[in-house]
Every structure is written in structure tokens, then in C-alpha cells.
Amino acid sequence: MHSLLENHRHDLFNTFFESRNFCIVIVDHEGVVSFMNESYCEFLHLERARIIGKHVTDVIENTRMHLVVESGKEEIADLQFIRGSYMIANRIPLRSEGKVIGAIGMVLFRDTEEWMKMNSHIKELLAELKAYRSQLEQKNGAVYSLHHIISRSPLVEQLKDKVKKVAPGDASVLLRGESGTGKELFAHSIHQLSERSTGPFVKVNCAAIPEHLLESELFGYQEGAFTGAKRGGKPGKFQLADGGTLFLDEIGDMPVNAQVKILRVLQEGEVEAVGAVKPRKIDVRIIASTHQPLEELIAAQKFREDLFYRINVVQFHIPPLRERVEDVRLLSKALLHKLTGQIGKRVTDFHEDVYECFRQYHWPGNVRELENVVESSIHLTSGEMIAMEDLPERLQPHSYIGNEGFSLKEVLERTEKQAIERALLKADGDKVEAAGLLQIGKSSLYDKAKKYGL
Numbered sequence: 322m323h324s325l326l327e328n329h330r331h332d333l334f335n336t337f338f339e340s341r342n343f344c345i346v347i348v349d350h351e352g353v354v355s356f357m358n359e360s361y362c363e364f365l366h367l368e369r370a371r372i373i374g375k376h377v378t379d380v381i382e383n384t385r386m387h388l389v390v391e392s393g394k395e396e397i398a399d400l401q402f403i404r405g406s407y408m409i410a411n412r413i414p415l416r417s418e419g420k421v422i423g424a425i426g427m428v429l430f431r432d433t434e435e436w437m438k439m440n441s442h443i444k445e446l447l448a449e450l451k452a453y454r455s456q457l458e459q460k461n462g463a464v465y466s467l468h469h470i471i472s473r474s475p476l477v478e479q480l481k482d483k484v485k486k487v488a489p490g491d492a493s494v495l496l497r498g499e500s501g502t503g504k505e506l507f508a509h510s511i512h513q514l515s516e517r518s519t520g521p522f523v524k525v526n527c528a529a530i531p532e533h534l535l536e537s538e539l540f541g542y543q544e545g546a547f548t549g550a551k552r553g554g555k556p557g558k559f560q561l562a563d564g565g566t567l568f569l570d571e572i573g574d575m576p577v578n579a580q581v582k583i584l585r586v587l588q589e590g591e592v593e594a595v596g597a598v599k600p601r602k603i604d605v606r607i608i609a610s611t612h613q614p615l616e617e618l619i620a621a622q623k624f625r626e627d628l629f630y631r632i633n634v635v636q637f638h639i640p641p642l643r644e645r646v647e648d649v650r651l652l653s654k655a656l657l658h659k660l661t662g663q664i665g666k667r668v669t670d671f672h673e674d675v676y677e678c679f680r681q682y683h684w685p686g687n688v689r690e691l692e693n694v695v696e697s698s699i700h701l702t703s704g705e706m707i708a709m710e711d712l713p714e715r716l717q718p719h720s721y722i723g724n725e726g727f728s729l730k731e732v733l734e735r736t737e738k739q740a741i742e743r744a745l746l747k748a749d750g751d752k753v754e755a756a757g758l759l760q761i762g763k764s765s766l767y768d769k770a771k772k773y774g775l
């Protein structure tokens with residue numbers, strides 16, 4: 322072997338490096354590509370002559386070669402997302418006289434039949450893992466904790482401190498704030514930090530369940546309770562949350578009839594399933610959330626005052642994003658990082674004018690809207706930095722105002738369209754509510770929305 326290497330070193334290296342079965346890349350100490358074999362070039366649909374001398378991050382999607390050079394640590398069998406699929410990559414630092422002088426990377430199994438088999442095998446494993454994870458989440462239900470609530474604003478930091486104080490007790494909590502401010506994250510965190518954290522966390526979206534199903538969803542039913550009832554009956558959300566926390570999301574949207582029933586359960590500590598002969602004791606902590614002005618609903622007799630006092634033992638008001646602009650930069654970065662990981666596209670930051678635009682914008686849909694904007698910009702950008710042109714129309718500066726070539730009619734129409742878009746977003750698409758916000762008639766809003774294709 323020794324003499325084989327000695328005598329045929331060049332041919333051996335050539336055979337290995339140009340093997341059609343491996344994709345090989347070599348970078349120097351600065352992460353610049355020094356070599357890429359034909360097989361890898363073909364796989365990436367790139368011409369070899371155009372690659373050599375470029376930084377590896379400009380050539381390979383989601384590469385970590387430059388990081389391996391920096392850290393000097395090898396990475397074996399790492400999953401890497403390239404060209405719409407997961408590949409397995411090995412990255413090994415190259416040393417000379419103790420110093421890292423570069424790194425060699427090999428993609429194992431690209432698009433060959435063998436890889437496809439391997440790929441589906443891994444996909445199957447990932448699917449299995451996902452299934453186990455969701456089983457676990459269904460059992461516990463709360464996946465977020467305080468460290469998932471990203472902020473630097475004193476307002477939110479104070480709320481996080483308050484979570485630590487109230488979580489251990491059993492007091493009911495009412496989370497208030499506009500849609501998309503993070504109320505659900507707070508609900509999860511309170512459960513996670515409570516003594517019930519090993520018990521279930523069950524969420525009920527009060528706005529999403531049709532009124533006639535609400536009772537059986539909340540309290541369950543016995544076998545034979547009505548035609549179409551499942552054999553063995555079905556436990557309700559209260560029973561499922563026994564020993565844990567029940568999160569009543571959007572409680573302000575709950576019909577008054579159901580409010581009365583919930584109040585009874587909370588007062589008596591027992592639930593009666595539909596068709597059951599006797600009630601069953603339950604032990605749940607209630608966390609409720611709403612973006613509705615409950616006091617106004619009480620005055621209009623749409624919300625029970627006695628239920629309000631029951632659930633409103635400790636109240637949290639989560640401020641809208643526009644009232645904590647100091648969070649915008651941090652949140653945008655964190656969301657970019659999270660979403661690029663999920664999407665599998667290399668986008669590293671935002672241009673400074675984008676940050677400024679984010680600071681100025683009023684975010685009617687709060688953090689959820691920011692998340693959507695970041696996600697769509699990642700898809701739309703063709704560079705590694707998100708630029709103003711990658712942002713949706715509603716965030717674009719009003720370039721048409723005072724711009725030659727736009728008649729007054731056009732300016733007015735564009736402004737009107739933008740105002741309606743924003744109101745609809747704020748009202749979660751509810752046209753009646755949007756009309757109220759704009760102080761125009763319902764039919765006028767319908768006509769205008771139709772005119773502008775909204």
C-alpha cells in the first residue's frame with residue numbers, strides 16, 4: 322500500500338477526487354473555494370471555472386464550510402438542505418503544521434437512487450420523530466416557555482417577571498392584548514412554570530367552535546347521548562385538562578349560553594358530560610385570553626360579569642408591537658433566523674432602511690404580521706440581505722404621493738386602498754369590523770373592497 326501511494330499518488334488522488342459517486346469541495350482558510358469536483362458542479366448546475374475563487378457561501382446553499390475553517394471542528398453526517406432536499410454532508414478541517422489551512426467537504430448521497438432510498442428512509446424517520454413529538458405535545462400541550470418570548474422592552478420584561486410570580490399559584494389569569502401580540506406564548510409559559518407543568522395544557526379556541534358543538538367539546542358526552550354519538554362517548558376539554566391548565570382562547574367570542582355553563586363548572590369544580598348521570602370532579606386552572614373590550618361587552622350584555630370576575634383574578638396586558646419599537650429589531654432578527662432554518666434559504670440580515678421601515682410601521686397584526694412579512698420577504702429576496710423591494714406593498718413608502726405622473730385621483734385611490742387593507746388586517750378580515758374602524762357604512766366597504774380586489 323505504501324508503495325502504491327508513493328508510486329501512484331497523483332492517479333489515486335485524481336480517481337478519488339473525481340469519483341462520480343462523491344461531491345467534493347475544498348476551501349482555503351478564508352472559506353474561498355479552491356476545488357470542486359465535476360460531480361458537485363453538475364449537481365449544483367454550476368460551471369467549475371466560475372466557482373473557483375468565490376466565497377463558498379456564494380456557491381453552496383446553507384453551507385457551513387467557512388464555519389468549519391473558523392472552528393477547526395469536523396462535522397460528520399450533518400443534514401444539509403440543498404436544492405429542495407436534505408443531503409448528508411461531512412466537513413473536515415485540513416491542517417498543516419498544526420494550523421487550519423482549509424477544509425474539505427463531501428456530500429454523501431446526492432440524487433442517486435441509493436440516496437433517494439436513504440432520503441425516504443430519513444424522511445420516514447423525521448416523520449416518525451414529528452409524530453412522537455406531537456403526541457408528547459398533545460399530552461402536555463404547552464410547547465413554549467419564557468425564553469421563547471423575545472423582547473428587550475421593559476414593558477414585556479416586566480410581564481415576564483410577573484409570569485414567574487403568578488405561575489406557581491392556581492389563580493386564574495386573563496391575558497389581554499391585540500391579536501398577534503403573543504398571548505398564547507404567555508399562556509404556555511405560565512403553565513410551564515406552574516406546579517401543573519407535568520399535567521396537560523389544553524387549548525380551546527372559543528371563537529372557532531360552532532355554538533351547537535361547544536357544549537360537547539367542552540364537557541364531553543356519554544355513549545348514546547345523542548344520535549351519532551361515538552361508542553364509548555368522548556371526553557370534553559375540561560376532562561382532558563384535569564390536573565393541568567385549560568386555555569380558553571378568545572373567550573370574548575364565546576356565546577353567552579356557554580359562558581353560563583363554564584361559570585357553573587368553575588364555581589362547582591365539577592363537569593357533567595352530555596347524557597351523564599352524575600357530574601365528575603375536575604381540577605383545572607383557567608387561563609383565558611381575549612382581544613375584545615370585555616367591559617364594553619358586559620355593558621352590552623354580551624359577556625357575563627360574574628364570569629369576568631372569575632377569570633380576571635390576575636390580568637396581563639400585552640402591549641401592541643408599535644408601543645414597544647425597541648423589540649422590533651430583535652424580533653425581526655430572531656424570526657429571520659427561525660424562518661430561514663425552516664425554509665432552507667440563506668438570508669442573513671435586513672438592510673438598515675428595512676429596519677427603519679419596520680420601526681415606523683404600525684403593525685396592526687403585531688408579531689404575527691411581522692412574522693408573515695419576514696417569511697414572505699425571505700421567499701421573495703434574491704440576495705442574502707432583505708431589501709425594501711422585498712417587502713409587501715403596504716410597507717412601501719408612499720412613492721406615489723407628490724410623484725409626477727400620478728393624478729390626484731390615483732393618489733386618493735391608492736391611499737384609500739391602503740387604508741382599507743390595513744383596517745381589514747386589523748379586523749382579521751372581518752368586513753363589518755373594518756367598516757366600523759374606518760367609520761364608513763358596511764355596504765360602502767363591500768363596494769370598495771370589491772373595487773380594489775381585497
Ligand SMILES: Nc1ncnc2c1ncn2[C@@H]1O[C@H](COP(=O)(O)OP(=O)(O)OP(=O)(O)O)[C@@H](O)[C@H]1O
Nearest residue numbers: 469470471472499500501502503504505506688689
Ligand atoms: N415576543 C415574542 N417572541 C417571539 N415570537 C413571538 C412573540 N410574540 C408573538 N410571537 C409569535 O407571533 C405569533 C402570534 O403569537 P400568539 O399566537 O401567541 O398571539 P396571540 O396574541 O395569542 O394572537 P391571537 O389573539 O390572534 O390568538 C406566534 O407565531 C408567536 O410565536
